[in-house]
Amino acid sequence: MRCYQLTAFGQPLAKHDQPAPEPVGTEVIVKVRGAGVCHSDVHIWEGHYDLGGGKKLSFAERIKFPLTPGHETAGEVFRIGPDAKDVKLGAKVLACSWIGCGDCEQCLAGDEHLCAKPRFLGVNCNGGYADLVTVPHPRYLVDIGDLDPVAAAPLVCSGLTTYSALKKFGAALQQSPVVIFGAGGLGLMSLGVLQMMKGHGAVVVEIDQRKREEALKAGAIAAIDPRAPNAAQMIRDATGRPVRLILDLVGSGETASLGIDLLEKGGKLIIVGLIGGETMLSVPMVPMKSITIQGSYVGSPTELRELVEMVKVSGLPAMPLDRRPLAAASSALDDLRQGKVVGRVVLVP
Ligand SMILES: [Zn+2]
Ligand SMILES: [Zn+2]
Structure with missing residues (x-):
């Protein structure tokens, strides 16, 4: 599998070829069909948020290199771990990236996106700028039925x-x-x-x-x-x-x-x-x-399901989509940083 990885802040993403991952336990491997490029990816690439007054919040302690960015991932279920239940090979899904520790008060209340020990895909763990992405449990997969995965991918973050x-x-x-x-x-x-x-x-x-x-x-x-x-x-x-x-x-x-x-x-x-x-x-x-x-920071896995159910009835929000090959991951980030993108870039492996 190909993945485009951040190996240092501010440097172009590096292409790495790796063996396809074998799912263990409850893991599910999703074949990526669309990976949205979000402005947060630019912040991750830069390595900090601007807190104002000359202060910066650094990603240095939060991120381990190499990191595959990409937290707006849609695709098809490709491999299923031995303990993963209620998931079908080939099902079209969104990978909900907002994964917490699973044990704290916020996670137990369903607000994993507010967990203090996040395991967010594309931020703390490898994400969707790749051919395959590993999702730790089927509960983070949202079935999209017949929706186009490229157009549906941005639902995970911007939606x-x-x-x-x-x-x-x-x-x-x-x-x-x-x-x-x-x-x-x-x-x-x-x-x-x-x-x-x-x-x-x-x-x-x-x-x-x-x-x-x-x-x-x-x-x-x-x-x-x-x-x-x-x-x-x-x-x-x-x-x-x-x-x-x-x-x-x-x-x-x-x-x-x-x-x-x-x-x-x-x-x-x-x-x-x-x-x-x-x-x-x-x-x-x-x-x-x-x-x-x-x-307000992203949303919960439950809210993502609510949104997808609404989209199944109303159709996807009309938004200009700019489909680019996975190999264009680095230049897409650059264009976004320079304000050259109208609508959403979605990388298509
Ligand atoms: Zn985002
Ligand atoms: Zn937690």
């Missing part, structure tokens, strides 16, 4: 992340438009997921003209350039009512500040993006406006 975040708005989603910061892979996916959830619509805020056009094509009510001198007023006008729901898929100091400024009484800002930075917060405004600032 799940936006679904789990939008769910946190609760019933307000059906009553009020969401202001969405960023129309990259996550932003375009969130528009499709919002439609599946019968949301009231979205006003997208994005600096890139091409991405604003894609957002409008994907059904946004309006797409606004935050660099316009009267951007905040344009956003308020486009929502046509007080801004109460904001989804920040960028996650920079600037977007967080804009979000906090825009929120009206009782509003909620959910931060998902990890671009980095910091913001000042006027503390009394938090209680006086009774606002909520909440983080």
Whole structure:
């Protein structure tokens, strides 16, 4: 099997040829049909997150080289370990990458994505930039039926992340438009997921003209350039009512500040993006406006199943897909880092 591995931060991925893994215990080997390239892969490649104020969160202690990135993997069940039950050879599946220790309070509650000892595929363990990926237990496989694995792969991260975040708005989603910061892979996916959830619509805020056009094509009510001198007023006008729901898929100091400024009484800002930075917060405004600032990180295996069930009924969210051969893994990361990708790159082995 081929795999494209990170052997040092900031270096091109290296192609390695390895023998196909033999599954032991409950392991299942999945033949990769599609591996999405996510912006988090760029952060992993760079080796850190920007915490703001010159501070960085390093991946150095979390990652063991060589690492095969790729946490948006879809494929077919290829080999089944002797103790793996309820799984069929050839079944089309997503590999849920959000795997925890299995023993802690969070894991036992089903929130493995919040485990303090993660075993995330493509982050802590080898992922999908390969011909084959090893999944530790069939409970992390989600059957996709007849869905195209290439188009379905991004559900594992961008789909799940936006679904789990939008769910946190609760019933307000059906009553009020969401202001969405960023129309990259996550932003375009969130528009499709919002439609599946019968949301009231979205006003997208994005600096890139091409991405604003894609957002409008994907059904946004309006797409606004935050660099316009009267951007905040344009956003308020486009929502046509007080801004109460904001989804920040960028996650920079600037977007967080804009979000906090825009929120009206009782509003909620959910931060998902990890671009980095910091913001000042006027503390009394938090209680006086009774606002909520909440983080959301990927989602649980159960939420991934919920999302896939919705997709089986509504169809996959329309999003530009850029299919590239597995051998293009390194250049795809480069393009994403430089902002050259519209929609989602999916590597096809
Ligand atoms: Zn991701
Ligand atoms: Zn755990």
